[in-house]
Amino acid sequence: xxxxxxPQLLAAALxxxxxxALISLGLNLxxxxxxxxxxxxxxxxxxxxxxxxxxxxxxxxxxxxSMFAAAIICGGxxxxxxxxxxxxxxxxxxxxxxxxxxxxxxxxxxxxxxxxLVTLFFTADRQGYEYLxxxxxxxxxxxxxxxxxxxxxxxxxxxxAVLYLRFSLFGLAMNALxxxxxxxxxxxxxxxxxxxxxxxxxxxxxxxxxxxISVLEPITPVMGFPYTMSAFVVIILGGLGNLWGGFxxxxxxxxxxxxxxxxxxxxxxxxxxxxxxxxxxxFRPQGLLGHGRIAR
Amino acid sequence: xxxxxxxxxxxxxxxxxxxxPAHAADPVKIGFSIPKTGLFAPAGPSQxxxxxxxxxxxNDKGGLDIGGKGRRKIEFVQYDDKSDPARAVKIxxxxxxxxxxxxxxxxxxxxxxxxxxxxxxxHKFPLIGNTAASVALRKVKPGYLWFTTPMMPDNLAKEMxxxxxxxxxxxxxxxxxxxPFASENIQFLMPALAKAGIKVLFEAKYPPDIKxxxxxxxxxxxKNPDAVLVYSYPGDSILYMNxxxxxxxxxxxxYVMVGPAIGFFRGMFKGNLDGIVTMAAWTPGMKNTTxxxxxxxxxxxxxxxxxxxxxxxxxxxxxSQILEQAIAKVGLDREKIRQAVNTMTFDTVYGxxxxxxxxxxxxxxGFAQIQKGKIEVVWPKQRATSSVVDKGAWAK
Numbered sequence: 001x002x003x004x005x006x007p008q009l010l011a012a013a014l015x016x017x018x019x020x021a022l023i024s025l026g027l028n029l030x031x032x033x034x035x036x037x038x039x040x041x042x043x044x045x046x047x048x049x050x051x052x053x054x055x056x057x058x059x060x061x062x063x064x065x066s067m068f069a070a071a072i073i074c075g076g077x078x079x080x081x082x083x084x085x086x087x088x089x090x091x092x093x094x095x096x097x098x099x100x101x102x103x104x105x106x107x108x109x110x111x112x113x114x115x116x117l118v119t120l121f122f123t124a125d126r127q128g129y130e131y132l133x134x135x136x137x138x139x140x141x142x143x144x145x146x147x148x149x150x151x152x153x154x155x156x157x158x159x160x161a162v163l164y165l166r167f168s169l170f171g172l173a174m175n176a177l178x179x180x181x182x183x184x185x186x187x188x189x190x191x192x193x194x195x196x197x198x199x200x201x202x203x204x205x206x207x208x209x210x211x212x213i214s215v216l217e218p219i220t221p222v223m224g225f226p227y228t229m230s231a232f233v234v235i236i237l238g239g240l241g242n243l244w245g246g247f248x249x250x251x252x253x254x255x256x257x258x259x260x261x262x263x264x265x266x267x268x269x270x271x272x273x274x275x276x277x278x279x280x281x282x283f284r285p286q287g288l289l290g291h292g293r294i295a296r
Numbered sequence: 297x298x299x300x301x302x303x304x305x306x307x308x309x310x311x312x313x314x315x316x317p318a319h320a321a322d323p324v325k326i327g328f329s330i331p332k333t334g335l336f337a338p339a340g341p342s343q344x345x346x347x348x349x350x351x352x353x354x355n356d357k358g359g360l361d362i363g364g365k366g367r368r369k370i371e372f373v374q375y376d377d378k379s380d381p382a383r384a385v386k387i388x389x390x391x392x393x394x395x396x397x398x399x400x401x402x403x404x405x406x407x408x409x410x411x412x413x414x415x416x417x418x419h420k421f422p423l424i425g426n427t428a429a430s431v432a433l434r435k436v437k438p439g440y441l442w443f444t445t446p447m448m449p450d451n452l453a454k455e456m457x458x459x460x461x462x463x464x465x466x467x468x469x470x471x472x473x474x475x476p477f478a479s480e481n482i483q484f485l486m487p488a489l490a491k492a493g494i495k496v497l498f499e500a501k502y503p504p505d506i507k508x509x510x511x512x513x514x515x516x517x518x519k520n521p522d523a524v525l526v527y528s529y530p531g532d533s534i535l536y537m538n539x540x541x542x543x544x545x546x547x548x549x550x551y552v553m554v555g556p557a558i559g560f561f562r563g564m565f566k567g568n569l570d571g572i573v574t575m576a577a578w579t580p581g582m583k584n585t586t587x588x589x590x591x592x593x594x595x596x597x598x599x600x601x602x603x604x605x606x607x608x609x610x611x612x613x614x615x616s617q618i619l620e621q622a623i624a625k626v627g628l629d630r631e632k633i634r635q636a637v638n639t640m641t642f643d644t645v646y647g648x649x650x651x652x653x654x655x656x657x658x659x660x661x662g663f664a665q666i667q668k669g670k671i672e673v674v675w676p677k678q679r680a681t682s683s684v685v686d687k688g689a690w691a692k
Binding site: 003006008009011012015016115116119123124125126127128129130133135142143144146147216217218220221222226257258259261262265266267269270 | 331332333334335337338340341342474500501502503505506507508509510511512514515530531534535538539541542543544558560561563564565566568690
């Protein structure tokens with residue numbers, strides 16, 4: 001059991017957890033404010049990764065800079081999706097009532113189209129590049145520069161985002177919308193604008209996460225789906241629409257995956273992750289930090 | 297008058313221009329399915345690209361030599377099987393019955409080969425397999441399907457054990473992906489290691505969607521084995537390459553099964569790959585092979601400097617060369633092609649190949665090592681372009 005005290009393992013758990021937290025943040029925002037089940041969420045990670053890859057291979061620009069481009073491009077896609085399709089759907093109260101179910105199909109379609117478009121432009125071939133590959137040693141922990149960068153940048157961005165959305169005026173408006181859509185309109189919140197910004201910020205953060213991930217795994221048009229899955233697990237663990245809960249749940253999942261696997265064995269990973277997931281659904285369906293009732 | 301004459305002669309030239317060559321160059325239609333979308337899509341280009349390179353190389357020579365009776369260019373008919381074997385079955389039915397292709401070539405991966413075996417058998421279409429490897433393939437009824445791969449798990453286990461023994465390895469740590477090919481390798485490796493007296497100090501299997509190996513590698517480091525064998529695929533190979541350096545795995549022999557032979561992977565790790573052993577049996581400069589350097593050059597030219605996958609693309613090209621040589625010998629009669637494949641010895645980028653039943657009976661399973669950025673075949677010794685060396689310290 002000495003292994004559980006290993007600082008190396010702690011760092012690995014933090015990296016995995018922070019990535020989960022960062023990726024699920026956008027999904028949570030969008031689900032919380034609009035009740036949209038964005039199953040194309042992982043494809044934004046993929047787009048972000050391709051942006052970083054292109055920036056590196058064409059202009060020799062690393063992901064720590066191109067992640068902002070990825071955020072802007074994905075945020076722009078969010079704006080486009082909102083203006084072209086979602087705004088009208090959300091404004092129609094009849095459609096709105098069925099939007100949660102229908103959005104699943106809508107985004108599934110979008111996911112297929114996006115993956116095929118990317119395949120068309122880049123082929124499905126795996127891509128990758130070398131970036132900050134030297135080992136950095138801090139105390140007893142040794143990490144590649146890239147993984148250290150993911151840890152630092154990922155932590156800063158997710159914490160700043162969670163704090164901003166908890167304490168800023170815009171964040172409060174967003175929280176109000178998450179809690180009760182109709183009531184927030186009554187008290188004068190510009191629902192339309194908050195929805196649009198949620199989508200833009202949600203997509204943007206996810207694209208940024210994708211740029212960070214591009215240094216950790218092969219970049220392919222189908223790389224996003226596992227992230228869609230884990231983001232859903234995280235936001236259900238943390239409580240749908242609960243940003244702080246989602247952040248903690250992301251970390252929890254990271255720790256569970258690294259330490260749980262170190263104790264039991266890697267073949268138990270899925271049993272652990274989905275076991276906890278099903279357990280939460282049965283015993284605490286509102287999520288770890290969710291309130292007793294989920295406002296719909 | 298002059299104008300009329302000119303028009304008439306132009307028309308005549310036009311007619312010949314259209315009719316003449318169209319008749320002579322009626323292309324040979326060859327069909328296959330390819331995973332352009334779905335789970336296997338990232339592996340698809342390594343196969344499709346090799347087919348395209350072969351097509352270009354052959355067409356640049358004027359086309360396929362049809363039994364010594366002139367040349368005809370190759371035209372491909374290809375469909376996306378969406379990584380679904382059931383869809384591949386329908387595609388091969390369509391290719392044969394509706395598209396009326398002259399010949400078919402292999403789909404990607406072992407499950408797809410199993411799925412379409414009854415189709416090619418029923419329609420009597422010979423098919424040279426590639427990118428498929430499993431001892432179960434030997435149970436396929438000999439007839440219209442052959443497998444070019446030398447990488448059969450039982451042979452790999454034998455060669456791996458022999459290589460470890462030659463390096464005086466006494467103990468190993470083994471990690472393997474739960475996907476079928478890796479698991480099958482382990483099934484044969486364990487008894488082979490036991491027989492050779494090599495101790496397994498650590499063994500762990502992991503799911504394909506693993507996100508971190510730190511825990512496993514920390515345990516491996518504590519055991520300090522002579523060799524670390526990782527039966528991994530590209531995604532998890534990347535995890536190993538990053539985290540083995542972080543944890544400080546310094547075994548002199550480190551085997552990473554799938555990844556190091558693929559171009560993108562070498563781009564990601566460059567100098568850190570030096571000394572890593574991987575599954576591959578080919579390198580461009582290999583002696584006693586046919587067309588190796590030409591294939592390598594043509595591939596790089598066609599795909600903007602990218603190298604072929606030393607494992608899959610090469611095997612795909614081998615299967616293409618076999619088909620090409622069989623056609624050159626007997627023409628397009630499928631029954632004669634079948635007999636030719638069963639009896640001929642072929643000259644390929646792998647060297648000479650002959651089939652015993654469904655299996656390539658000449659090329660041995662083998663390993664390559666990245667040495668100073670180049671891929672060298674290091675095992676078995678009779679095929680080696682260089683000897684296995686100790687893996688030194690990580691580059692960075």
